[in-house]
Amino acid sequence: MATETIAATEVGSYFVSNYPPFSQWTRENVPEIDEAFEREPDRSVPMGVYLHIPFCRKRCRFCYFRVYTNQNAKAIEDYVQALLKEAESISRKPAVQGRSLKFVYFGGGTPSYLSSKQLRSLRERIGQHIHWDQGAEVTFECEPGTLSLEKVQTLKEIGVTRVSLGVENFNDAILEENGRAHLSPEIFRAYDWIRQTGFPQVNIDLIAGMIGETDENWTRCVEKAAEMEPDNITIYQMELPFNTLIAKDMKEHGISSPVADWPTKRRWMSEAIDYLATRGYQVSSGNELVRNLDTDHFQYRDNLFRGSDILALGVSSFGHFQGVHYQNLDRIEEYQKAVDEGRSPINRALRPTPHQLLIREFVLQMKEGRVSAATFRDKFGVDVREEFSEPLRNQEAAGYLTVDGDEITLTRKGLLQVDSLLHEYFEPQHRAVRYT
Ligand SMILES: C[S@@+](CC[C@H](N)C(=O)[O-])C[C@H]1O[C@@H](n2cnc3c(N)ncnc32)[C@H](O)[C@@H]1O
Numbered sequence: 001m002a003t004e005t006i007a008a009t010e011v012g013s014y015f016v017s018n019y020p021p022f023s024q025w026t027r028e029n030v031p032e033i034d035e036a037f038e039r040e041p042d043r044s045v046p047m048g049v050y051l052h053i054p055f056c057r058k059r060c061r062f063c064y065f066r067v068y069t070n071q072n073a074k075a076i077e078d079y080v081q082a083l084l085k086e087a088e089s090i091s092r093k094p095a096v097q098g099r100s101l102k103f104v105y106f107g108g109g110t111p112s113y114l115s116s117k118q119l120r121s122l123r124e125r126i127g128q129h130i131h132w133d134q135g136a137e138v139t140f141e142c143e144p145g146t147l148s149l150e151k152v153q154t155l156k157e158i159g160v161t162r163v164s165l166g167v168e169n170f171n172d173a174i175l176e177e178n179g180r181a182h183l184s185p186e187i188f189r190a191y192d193w194i195r196q197t198g199f200p201q202v203n204i205d206l207i208a209g210m211i212g213e214t215d216e217n218w219t220r221c222v223e224k225a226a227e228m229e230p231d232n233i234t235i236y237q238m239e240l241p242f243n244t245l246i247a248k249d250m251k252e253h254g255i256s257s258p259v260a261d262w263p264t265k266r267r268w269m270s271e272a273i274d275y276l277a278t279r280g281y282q283v284s285s286g287n288e289l290v291r292n293l294d295t296d297h298f299q300y301r302d303n304l305f306r307g308s309d310i311l312a313l314g315v316s317s318f319g320h321f322q323g324v325h326y327q328n329l330d331r332i333e334e335y336q337k338a339v340d341e342g343r344s345p346i347n348r349a350l351r352p353t354p355h356q357l358l359i360r361e362f363v364l365q366m367k368e369g370r371v372s373a374a375t376f377r378d379k380f381g382v383d384v385r386e387e388f389s390e391p392l393r394n395q396e397a398a399g400y401l402t403v404d405g406d407e408i409t410l411t412r413k414g415l416l417q418v419d420s421l422l423h424e425y426f427e428p429q430h431r432a433v434r435y436t
Pocket residue numbers: 056062063064065107108109110141142143144165166167168205206207236237238239240241244
C-alpha cells in the first residue's frame with residue numbers, strides 16, 4: 001500500500017535525513033566509531049566536515065534545531081575554542097591523517113552570528129590541522145540580519161564558495177509572526193552585499209506554509225525570489241516537530257495547527273516549481289531548484305547522500321565515517337566539558353548493516369527525484385528494482401514514480417511528498433519508529 005497522505009500539518013517530523021532513524025543510534029555503539037577512526041581508511045572516499053554553530057539572535061517559532069539565544073561573548077568564544085580543540089583532536093586520528101577536506105559545511109543555528117575575527121580564526125586554525133583542498137566547496141548558512149558588508153567580505157576571504165541565506169519569506173508581518181529575527185529590508189541589504197562581493201554559488205531558503213501564508217503572498221514571494229536570481233532556491237514545506245515553540249503552544253493551549261495543510265503546501269511547492277521553470281530554474285531535488293543542473297552541484301548534499309566520510313564538529317553535530325553513523329553530545333555544557341577534559345564528545349553511534357547502508361543511499365537519492373539502478377548494482381551488487389519490487393510497484397501504480405529500464409524517476413506528485421514515501425523502503429522494524 002502506498003503511504004496515506006496526512007492532510008493537516010500535525011506535530012511530528014516527516015523529513016527523512018538519514019537511515020536507520022536517529023532514535024536507533026546508541027551510546028553503547030560509540031566504540032564502533034572509535035574503532036572506525038583508528039582503522040586504515042579507503043582514501044578514495046571523499047572526506048568533508050559539518051561544523052555546527054548553535055547560536056541565533058532569536059528562536060524562530062518553527063525551528064527544531066539545537067540553538068541557544070542570548071549567549072554572552074565569552075560563552076561564544078569558549079565554544080569556538082572547543083571547536084578548535086575538537087578539530088585538532090580529530091585530525092590526529094589515523095583514519096583522518098593525510099587526507100584533505102573536499103567539502104566543508106558551516107551549519108546551524110546561525111554560523112553568521114560569529115564575528116569576523118572568530119571566523120578567520122576557525123578557518124586558519126582548522127586548516128592548520130586538516131588540509132582543505134584548493135577546490136573545496138565551503139557552504140555557509142546566514143541569517144540576513146547578522147550580516148554586514150565587512151562580514152560578507154570575511155566569508156569570501158576564508159574561502160566560502162556557497163552562501164546560503166535564510167530568507168524564508170518576504171512579508172514582514174509573516175516574518176514577525178513566525179518569530180524571525182529579521183525583516184525584509186535586511187534581506188535585500190544582505191543580498192546586495194553578497195552579490196557585490198561575489199560568490200560562485202548563492203542559495204536562498206524559503207518555507208512554504210509559514211503561519212499567515214496565503215495564495216497571493218506565496219505567489220509574490222516566489223516571484224521576488226526569482227527576481228533576485230540566486231543560483232539555487234531551496235523550498236522547505238513547513239513541518240512542526242515536537243520541539244518547536246509552535247508545537248509547544250498547540251499542546252499547552254489545546255489549539256489546532258496554525259499551519260496550512262499538506263495538500264496546500266504541496267500545491268504551493270508545485271506552483272513554485274512551475275513558475276521558477278519559466279524563469280530558468282530546474283528541479284535538482286524535492287527541495288531544491290538550480291539555474292543549471294550540469295554546473296550547480298551541491299557537493300555536501302551529493303556526498304552525504306552517497307555515503308562519503310563526514311566529520312562532525314560541534315554540539316549535536318551528525319557525522320558518518322567509514323560506514324558508521326555518529327552524533328556528538330547535544331547539550332552545549334556537556335559538549336564543552338567533554339572537549340575541555342580531552343574526552344571524545346561523541347554521544348551515540350550506529351554501524352548500519354550493509355543492507356541498511358543500501359537503504360540509506362537509496363532513500364536519500366530518491367529525494368533527488370531520480371535513482372539509477374546501475375549505480376546500486378555497481379556499488380552494492382544489488383538490483384534495487386528487485387530488492388524493492390513491492391514498494392516500487394505500489395508507488396508506480398499510485399502515480400508517485402515510474403520505472404523505465406534502470407531509471408527510477410519520481411513524478412511531480414511523488415516529488416512533492418517524497419519524504420512520506422521513503423518509509424516503505426525501510427526495514428519493517430523501523431517503519432513506525434519516531435524519527436528523532
Ligand atoms: C539552520 S537554518 C538556516 C540558517 C539560519 N539559521 C536562518 O534560519 O536563517 C536552516 C533552514 O531550515 C529551515 N527550517 C527550519 N525549521 C523548519 C521547519 N520547522 N520546517 C521547515 N523548514 C524549516 C529554514 O528554511 C532554515 O532556513
